[in-house]
Amino acid sequence: xxxxxxxxxxxxxIGDLGTVLGVSAPGxxxxxxxxxxxxxRPGTSFEPLLRRPYSFxxxxxxxxxxxxxxxxxxxxxxxxxxxxPGDLLxxxxxxxxxxxxxxxxxxxxxxxxxxxxxxxRVLAEQEASRxxxxxxxxxxxxxxxxxxxxxxPSVEYVTTxxxxxxxxxGRVTExxxxxxxxxxxxxxxxPWPMLAAIGRMREEAERAPAxxxxxxxxxxQIAVEQHxxxxxxxxxxxxxVTSQGNARVCREGPVFPLGDVAFAEGEPATVGLVS
Amino acid sequence: MPWRRPRKKVERPxxxxxxxxxxxxxxxxxxxxxxxxxxxxxxxxxVVEAATxxxxxxxxxxxxxLKLRETLAREPAPARARPRATTxxxxxxxxxxxxxxxxxxxxxxxxxxxxxxxxxxxxxxxDVARLGAIVNKGTxxxxxxxxxxxxxxxxxxxxxxxxxxxxxxxxxxxxRYGVQWAALGVPVIVNVAGYSVEDYVYVVSEMAGxxxxxxxxxxxxxxxxxxxxxxxSDPSLAAELTRAVKAETDLPxxxxxxxxxxxxxxxxRACEEAGADGVTAINTVLGMxxxxxxxRPILGTGSGGxxxxxxxxxxxxxxxxxxxxxxxxxxxxxxxxSAEDALEFLMAGASAVQVGxxxxxxxxxxxxxxxxxxxxxxxxxxxxxxxxxxxxLPRMVE
Numbered sequence: 001x002x003x004x005x006x007x008x009x010x011x012x013x014i015g016d017l018g019t020v021l022g023v024s025a026p027g028x029x030x031x032x033x034x035x036x037x038x039x040x041r042p043g044t045s046f047e048p049l050l051r052r053p054y055s056f057x058x059x060x061x062x063x064x065x066x067x068x069x070x071x072x073x074x075x076x077x078x079x080x081x082x083x084x085p086g087d088l089l090x091x092x093x094x095x096x097x098x099x100x101x102x103x104x105x106x107x108x109x110x111x112x113x114x115x116x117x118x119x120x121r122v123l124a125e126q127e128a129s130r131x132x133x134x135x136x137x138x139x140x141x142x143x144x145x146x147x148x149x150x151x152x153p154s155v156e157y158v159t160t161x162x163x164x165x166x167x168x169x170g171r172v173t174e175x176x177x178x179x180x181x182x183x184x185x186x187x188x189x190x191p192w193p194m195l196a197a198i199g200r201m202r203e204e205a206e207r208a209p210a211x212x213x214x215x216x217x218x219x220x221q222i223a224v225e226q227h228x229x230x231x232x233x234x235x236x237x238x239x240x241v242t243s244q245g246n247a248r249v250c251r252e253g254p255v256f257p258l259g260d261v262a263f264a265e266g267e268p269a270t271v272g273l274v275s
Numbered sequence: 276m277p278w279r280r281p282r283k284k285v286e287r288p289x290x291x292x293x294x295x296x297x298x299x300x301x302x303x304x305x306x307x308x309x310x311x312x313x314x315x316x317x318x319x320x321x322v323v324e325a326a327t328x329x330x331x332x333x334x335x336x337x338x339x340x341l342k343l344r345e346t347l348a349r350e351p352a353p354a355r356a357r358p359r360a361t362t363x364x365x366x367x368x369x370x371x372x373x374x375x376x377x378x379x380x381x382x383x384x385x386x387x388x389x390x391x392x393x394x395x396x397x398x399x400x401x402d403v404a405r406l407g408a409i410v411n412k413g414t415x416x417x418x419x420x421x422x423x424x425x426x427x428x429x430x431x432x433x434x435x436x437x438x439x440x441x442x443x444x445x446x447x448x449x450x451r452y453g454v455q456w457a458a459l460g461v462p463v464i465v466n467v468a469g470y471s472v473e474d475y476v477y478v479v480s481e482m483a484g485x486x487x488x489x490x491x492x493x494x495x496x497x498x499x500x501x502x503x504x505x506x507x508s509d510p511s512l513a514a515e516l517t518r519a520v521k522a523e524t525d526l527p528x529x530x531x532x533x534x535x536x537x538x539x540x541x542x543x544r545a546c547e548e549a550g551a552d553g554v555t556a557i558n559t560v561l562g563m564x565x566x567x568x569x570x571r572p573i574l575g576t577g578s579g580g581x582x583x584x585x586x587x588x589x590x591x592x593x594x595x596x597x598x599x600x601x602x603x604x605x606x607x608x609x610x611x612x613s614a615e616d617a618l619e620f621l622m623a624g625a626s627a628v629q630v631g632x633x634x635x636x637x638x639x640x641x642x643x644x645x646x647x648x649x650x651x652x653x654x655x656x657x658x659x660x661x662x663x664x665x666x667x668l669p670r671m672v673e
Binding site: 001002003041046047048049050051074076090092226227228229230232233234235236237238239245246268270 | 389390391392393396397399400412420421423424425426427428429431432433434436438441575583584612632633634635636637638639
C-alpha cells in the first residue's frame, strides 16, 4: 500500500454506467489484485474531505496502469470523473482483500451489477486464458451494461436488463440458476439487494441435496460496498456484520465469503438498535 | 480472518519516511544500547538538552542524572539523538513541548483519538515515530460492537461520525497492542471512555503498566448511566471523574473537553482544580444530516459528531477562552490540516495540537505539520516553538 500521484492517461464515458479513467500508477498497478480498491482524493483541498474508494476495473502491470469506473455522483465523484488526460490524481492503495480463484476451477462464473463490473472485468481478463469464464451482468437498461468489446473475446457474456432493452429481461438472479449448474466457482460484485438475493439462493442450496453448481454457490465470494472513511482500518465506519463479528470492508473486505456476510432485508445487517 | 490473504511486503516510495522496519529497529535499539552509547559521548547538560529539548544550566549533576533517568524511562530517546534523524526537516529545531503537566513530547503534533486507530495501521504508510505522540481509539471496559450503519457522512469541510466507540475492551487493547506500541517508538496516550466513574477507573487500572503508554485522555462526551448527564457537560461531574482517575494512576490525566457543554470554561476550571494535568480542546460538535430521498437522518443513530476544518474556528475560540482560565497545558484539536492551522491553536494558547480528520484525506498531514512548524521556528529565528504559545492571547494587565 502506497500513496502515489497517478497521471490520468485516458477518459471514456461508458453509457450511463460512469466514466472509465485510465491512470498511470506503476507502484499501485504492480501490487493490485482483483477485488482490491484504491482510495482517491477528490481534489487538493479539504472540501470535499473524504477520499472515494474505487475498485480496480483493470490492472495492467506491464504498462503500470490501472482503470477505474467513476460515477459522477456528488461533488467528489464529479471532480474525479471530470479529470482529463495529464491531470494528476492522489491515490492511496491498493487496499483490502482480493478474490481468490481456485487453481482447480474449470468453469468460472462472474456476476456483476452496475459498477460492480469493475473487479469482474479484472477477473475476466486475468482468468480468460486459464479457464472457461462466463460473465453475467445486470443493469437497469442497456445504457448500464458494460460494452462487450471491452472484454476478452474468449469470455462468454450474458446480460440482463430490468427494462428488457437488451438480453434477458429481469435481474441477474433470473439467469443465474441455469449458469450456476455449469460453474465450479462463483464471484459476484454489485449492489446489496443483488448480493442479498444471491445470499438467499445460497441459503436454499445449503438445505438442498448436492446438485451441479451447489458447491460454487456455497463457496461464492462477493465484494461489498459500504460508506467509508479512512480506508486504513482505523475509523471503523465501514463495518459490516459477518459470522466472525464486525468486519471492516476496507481491511477484512471488500471481498468476503458470501456465507459469512449477514444480510437484512436486502441490505447489510447492522449492529445495535436504531434509536 | 481465515479468508484474508497475507499482504506482501511492499516498498514505500514516500520520501519523507523511513521504512517501518528501520523504525522498529531504531525503536528496539533506542531502548537500550543506543542510549548508553550516545550518552557516553555527551556531557550532562547536552544530554538533558537532547532528551528534553531544553537547556537546564542551573541544576547540579546528581539532579541532572535523576531527571535524565526519569525522562528516558518515560519515553524512548528522541529521534534527534539518532544519526539518521539528521535528515528530517524538523531535526535540530527545538519543538519540544509540555502537552500536559509531566508530559514532555519531542514535538507538539499528536494524532487525535478515533482517527489513528491503535497507531499500527498508519505505520504501514508513514513514519509514526516522528510524531509527538498518538492518542489511541477510545477504550472502554468491555468490548463494544459500535453503532448501526450508517456511521459516517460527509459535510461541508468536515465529516459527521457515529461509530459508537467500537473497540475490543481495555484488557484486549492492553494485551494486543502494548508490545506493538513499545515497538512503534512513539508515546501513546490512551483515550478512555465509559458510562460511569467506575468504568473510567477500571480502564485505567487495566491499562496500568502497558508498554508505551505515557498518559490518559478522558473522553467525557459520554452520558453517565446514573443520571444520563454527559460527564463533560457538568463541572462537578467532570471534576469527580478527574479526581477518581487521578487517584488510580500516576500518569498524567488529560480531559478532552466537549464543545457541547453549556459552559466549557467552567468544566475546564473544575477539572484543573480536581487535579487534571491538561485538557484537550475540543471533541466533536453534535450535528446531523438528513437523507432527503429516504426522509430520515443519514446516520444510524440520527446525530453524530462533527469534525474537520468545519469546526476549527469553534475549537480555536474554545482554546482561547480556556487558555485564559486555566494554568494547565491545552492540546488544541479540531480541523488541523496544516502548520498554519496548528499555529492558530498554539497562538490561542494551546501547547500542542492533535491532527484528526485531515489524516483521512491526506495521511501525510501530521508529518507536514511537524515540518511546517519547524520551518516556522527557523524562519522567525525562535529558540523554540514554545515561544509562540499563547502569543495571541490578550495581555494580562495588573
